[in-house]
Amino acid sequence: MRDINVNEIIDKIEKMCISANCNLNDDIYGRLRECAGCEKSAVGKDILEQCIKNADLAKEKQKPICQDTGMAVIFMEVGQEVHIVGGSLTDAVNEGVRRGYINGYLRKSIVSDPLLRVNTKDNTPAVIHYDIVEGDKIKIDLAPKGFGSENMSKVYMLKPSDGIEGVKNAVIDCIEKAGPNPCPPMVVGVGIGGNFELCAKLAKKALLRPINESSKTEYIADMEKELLERANNLGIGPQGLGGNTTVLGINIETYATHIAGLPLAVNISCHVTRHASCII
Ligand code: SF4
Numbered sequence: 707m708r709d710i711n712v713n714e715i716i717d718k719i720e721k722m723c724i725s726a727n728c729n730l731n732d733d734i735y736g737r738l739r740e741c742a743g744c745e746k747s748a749v750g751k752d753i754l755e756q757c758i759k760n761a762d763l764a765k766e767k768q769k770p771i772c773q774d775t776g777m778a779v780i781f782m783e784v785g786q787e788v789h790i791v792g793g794s795l796t797d798a799v800n801e802g803v804r805r806g807y808i809n810g811y812l813r814k815s816i817v818s819d820p821l822l823r824v825n826t827k828d829n830t831p832a833v834i835h836y837d838i839v840e841g842d843k844i845k846i847d848l849a850p851k852g853f854g855s856e857n858m859s860k861v862y863m864l865k866p867s868d869g870i871e872g873v874k875n876a877v878i879d880c881i882e883k884a885g886p887n888p889c890p891p892m893v894v895g896v897g898i899g900g901n902f903e904l905c906a907k908l909a910k911k912a913l914l915r916p917i918n919e920s921s922k923t924e925y926i927a928d929m930e931k932e933l934l935e936r937a938n939n940l941g942i943g944p945q946g947l948g949g950n951t952t953v954l955g956i957n958i959e960t961y962a963t964h965i966a967g968l969p970l971a972v973n974i975s976c977h978v979t980r981h982a983s984c985i986i
Pocket residue numbers: 772773774775851852853854855887888889975976977978
């Protein structure tokens with residue numbers, strides 16, 4: 707067994723909260739630049755250039771790219787040979803988030819109860835997904851998620867007879883209905899298979915994959931490409947003001963499912979799709 711002290715986890719998560727909120731990942735930044743070069747609408751082009759300038763300023767001044775610094779979503783792969791020492795793992799993750807959001811002056815957006823709605827004032831608790839894996843390391847992926855785009859996401863419990871066309875149409879329908887609300891250009895995570903809750907988790911996890919990396923499954927990679935083209939033909943455009951840049955990337959993750967179902971989740975994200983990762 708390998709001992710990992712909670713202090714190391716707290717420290718890493720604190721730094722990742724600040725870094726993810728201030729530094730736009732290279733894949734998204736690169737696609738924004740590409741799209742600014744081929745956007746046909748003059749207004750759309752201007753908006754994309756402003757998004758790039760905003761990301762440059764955020765990086766230079768280490769200030770958040772967007773005022774909505776999100777709910778901290780954390781995917782943790784914990785090696786089965788790891789022994790956590792010094793306290794509780796979940797408490798450590800939340801302490802890291804607390805310190806990151808307080809010390810990084812990031813907006814605190816979490817309410818302790820969904821109906822009573824009192825702000826916790828430190829952006830905790832985080833949403834944490836644990837997976838136990840082989841080995842003696844911990845992999846942490848942190849993705850702060852704003853809710854302008856989260857609110858536009860959907861789960862569809864399709865029938866097997868809906869097939870691939872049904873899936874494609876539902877994804878496009880979700881993007882079209884989202885329209886200007888998620889601050890397009892969007893990044894879209896799609897989860898197909900599993901069950902009701904797993905397809906949503908897959909869709910969220912799909913947002914972690916760089917948008918310049920296609921699925922390793924050939925027919926899924928083809929579907930990603932086709933859906934990206936269809937989405938960009940919708941005409942929604944940057945900030946919903948028209949144009950041919952509606953979506954920067956569509957990533958799809960799949961899992962086995964039941965003979966009677968075809969669960970599908972579409973997690974809409976925005977041009978401020980953030981993530982940071984580390985291995986301890
Ligand atoms: S959808 Fe994205 S860009 Fe718009 S407010 Fe939310 S985090 Fe910011």
